[in-house]
Amino acid sequence: xxxxxxxxxxxxxxxxxxxxxxxxxxxxxxxxxxxxxxxxxxxxxxxxxxxxxxxxxxxxxxxxxxxxxxxxxxxxxxxxxxxxxxxxxxxxxxxxxxxxxxxxxxxxxxxxxxxxxxxxxxxxxxxxxxxxxxxxxxxxxxxxxxxxxxxxxxxxxxxxxxxxxxxxxxxxxxxxxxxxxxxxxxxxxxxxxxxxxxxxxxxxxxxxxxxxxxxxxxxxxxxxxxxxxxxxxxxxxxxxxxxxxxxxxxxxxxxxxxxxxxxxxxxxxxxxxxxxxxxxx
Amino acid sequence: xxxxxxxxxxxxxxxxxxxxxxxxxxxxxxxxxxxxxxxxxxxxxxxxxxxxxxxxxxxxxxxxxxxxxxxxxxxxxxxxxxxxxxxxxxxxxxxxxxxxxxxxxxxxxxxxxxxxxxxxxxxxxxxxxxxxxxxxxxxxxxxxxxxxxxxxxxxxxxxxxxxxxxxxxxxxxxxxxxxxxxxxxxxxxxxxxxxxxxxxxxxxxxxxxxxxxxxxxxxxxxxxxxxxxxxxxxxxxxxxxxxxxxxxxxxxxxxxxxxxxxxxxxxxxxxxxxxxxxxxx
Numbered sequence: 001x002x003x004x005x006x007x008x009x010x011x012x013x014x015x016x017x018x019x020x021x022x023x024x025x026x027x028x029x030x031x032x033x034x035x036x037x038x039x040x041x042x043x044x045x046x047x048x049x050x051x052x053x054x055x056x057x058x059x060x061x062x063x064x065x066x067x068x069x070x071x072x073x074x075x076x077x078x079x080x081x082x083x084x085x086x087x088x089x090x091x092x093x094x095x096x097x098x099x100x101x102x103x104x105x106x107x108x109x110x111x112x113x114x115x116x117x118x119x120x121x122x123x124x125x126x127x128x129x130x131x132x133x134x135x136x137x138x139x140x141x142x143x144x145x146x147x148x149x150x151x152x153x154x155x156x157x158x159x160x161x162x163x164x165x166x167x168x169x170x171x172x173x174x175x176x177x178x179x180x181x182x183x184x185x186x187x188x189x190x191x192x193x194x195x196x197x198x199x200x201x202x203x204x205x206x207x208x209x210x211x212x213x214x215x216x217x218x219x220x221x222x223x224x225x226x227x228x229x230x231x232x233x234x235x236x237x238x239x240x241x242x243x244x245x246x247x248x249x250x251x252x253x254x255x256x257x258x259x260x261x262x263x264x265x266x267x268x269x270x271x272x273x274x275x276x277x278x279x280x281x
Numbered sequence: 282x283x284x285x286x287x288x289x290x291x292x293x294x295x296x297x298x299x300x301x302x303x304x305x306x307x308x309x310x311x312x313x314x315x316x317x318x319x320x321x322x323x324x325x326x327x328x329x330x331x332x333x334x335x336x337x338x339x340x341x342x343x344x345x346x347x348x349x350x351x352x353x354x355x356x357x358x359x360x361x362x363x364x365x366x367x368x369x370x371x372x373x374x375x376x377x378x379x380x381x382x383x384x385x386x387x388x389x390x391x392x393x394x395x396x397x398x399x400x401x402x403x404x405x406x407x408x409x410x411x412x413x414x415x416x417x418x419x420x421x422x423x424x425x426x427x428x429x430x431x432x433x434x435x436x437x438x439x440x441x442x443x444x445x446x447x448x449x450x451x452x453x454x455x456x457x458x459x460x461x462x463x464x465x466x467x468x469x470x471x472x473x474x475x476x477x478x479x480x481x482x483x484x485x486x487x488x489x490x491x492x493x494x495x496x497x498x499x500x501x502x503x504x505x506x507x508x509x510x511x512x513x514x515x516x517x518x519x520x521x522x523x524x525x526x527x528x529x530x531x532x533x534x535x536x537x538x539x540x541x542x543x544x545x546x547x548x549x550x551x552x553x554x555x556x557x558x559x560x561x562x
Contacts, residue, residue: 011505011535012543064542067348070550224292254292261345262293269351 107154222257333432388435503538
C-alpha cells in the first residue's frame with residue numbers, strides 16, 4: 001500500500017484544502033497533489049472532479065486562483081489537482097523551456113528516451129493517482145474531469161481513451177488539436193518522436209476521428225485569448241470533428257476573455273454545476 | 282495632471298481587472314496598483330472598496346486569490362488594491378526580511394531616515410492614490426476600506442484617522458495592536474524610532490484609546506491562525522478597547538481557519554455585502 005504524507009491543510013468554505021506528497025511508482029519520483037474536500041466528505045465518500053492544469057502550473061494554481069471551493073462546498077464535490085509533470089528529474093533540456101519538460105508533461109506516456117523513463121503523466125493521472133486517492137481519501141467512484149489549456153487537452157484525451165470512466169468532461173481553452181499546433185508539435189516530437197501514428201493516440205481530434213466517444217462535451221474559449229489568435233488552441237478543428245462524428249459539443253466563445261485564471265474563475269461555477277448534473281445521477 | 286499607464290487588462294465576471302503603473306510623488310518611485318471594475322462602471326462612477334494587503338504582498342494577491350470579483354460584479358462595486366510598500370528603492374536592509382522594508386510598508390509615514398524619504402504609504406493610500414483614481418477611473422466618492430493582517434491594521438488606522446472618509450471598515454486577521462507585537466515593534470522602531478508618542482499615531486488600539494472613532498467595525502479572525510497563537514494579531518486588545526470606548530465591534534472567531542487567502546476567500550462575500558450596505562446608502 002502506497003503512503004501519502006499530508007504537507008498542508010487549510011480550512012476553506014467549511015471544508016479542507018489539503019496537499020499530499022507521495023512516491024510515484026509510475027513516474028519514479030516524489031509527487032505532490034492537492035485535494036479540496038467539501039464539508040460533505042466528513043460524512044463519507046463524495047463524487048470528485050479531476051482538474052488538469054496547463055503549462056507551467058503545479059497543483060496550486062487552480063486551488064488558489066479559480067475560486068472553485070465555494071460551489072464545490074455547496075454541491076459536496078471533491079476536486080483533485082495533480083501536478084503537470086514529473087518533478088525532481090534532470091534530463092538534458094528538461095528545465096529549459098516553459099512548454100516542454102518540467103511543468104509540461106502533456107498528460108501522455110512518452111515513447112522516446114530519456115522521457116519515457118518518467119514522463120508517463122497519462123498513466124499517473126488515469127491509473128496510479130486515482131488508486132491512491134480512493135485508498136486514502138473519501139472519494140466515490142463517480143468522477144468527472146476538466147482542465148485548462150494543456151490540461152483541457154489532457155481532460156479530453158483521458159475521457160476519450162476511457163469510455164465510461166468519467167461521468168462528464170469539460171475544458172477551458174483546451175489545446176484541441178496538438179498535432180497541428182506549435183506547442184503540440186514540440187511536445188509530441190520530443191516525447192513521442194516523429195512517428196505520426198504515435199501522435200494520433202494523444203490528440204483529441206484524431207481520437208474522435210478514430211472512433212473515440214464521449215457522451216457530450218462542454219468547452220469555454222475566450223475570444224481575447226492570445227493563444228487562440230496564435231493558432232495553439234484550434235477549437236474550430238474540435239467543432240468540425242465533433243460535428244462529423246456526432247459528439248454533442250457546447251462550445252461557448254466568451255467575448256473579451258483571455259487565457260488567464262480570471263477567465264476560468266468567471267465560468268468555473270457553470271462547469272462545476274454541469275459536472276454535478278452527471279455526478280449526482 | 283498625473284499619468285496612468287495601463288499595464289494589464291483581464292476580462293473577469295463581465296467587468297475588468299486592470300493594472301496601472303504611475304509615478305508616485307509621495308513615494309518618489311514608480312508604483313503599480315490594480316483595480317477591479319464591475320460591469321456597472323461602464324455606465325458611470327460606482328462606489329469603491331480599498332483593499333490593503335499584508336506582508337510580502339503586491340497588488341496581485343487579493344485580485345488573484347480572494348475570489349472577490351464575482352460579488353463585486355453583482356453589486357457594482359469597484360475594488361482598488363495598492364501595493365504594500367514603495368518599490369525600486371534600495372536602502373540598507375530594505376530587502377533583507379519579509380517583515381520590514383519592501384513589501385512591508387505598514388501603511389504609515391516613516392519619521393526616521395532613510396525611510397522617511399519614501400516610506401509614506403499612509404499619504405499614498407489616503408491621499409495621492411485616491412486623487413489619481415478619481416481623476417482617471419469611474420469611481421464615486423462613496424468608498425470603504427478593508428484589508429488583511431498588516432493591511433487590516435492599515436484599513437483600521439486609515440479609517441480611525443479620517444472620520445467620515447470611509448463609509449465602512451472591516452478587516453481579516455488584522456495586526457490590532459502593533460506597538461505590542463513583534464512585527465509591529467520591529468516596523469515601528471525601524472520606521473518611526475523609539476519615541477512611543479510617535480507609535481500611538483499608527484496603532485488602532487492606541488488611536489481608539491485616544492478618542493478615534495469609527496461607527497462600527499467588522500473583523501474576522503481564524504482560530505487556527507499561527508500568527509494569532511504567536512501573539513502578532515491581538516484581537517482581544519481590540520475587543521477590550523472597543524468595549525471601553527463604545528465602538529460596536531463584530532469580531533467573528535472562525536474555527537479552524539488559518540492566515541491564508543483560503544480564509545479570506547471563505548468570508549470575503551460577507552465583507553463585500555457588509556460594505557455594500559453602507560456604500561449604497
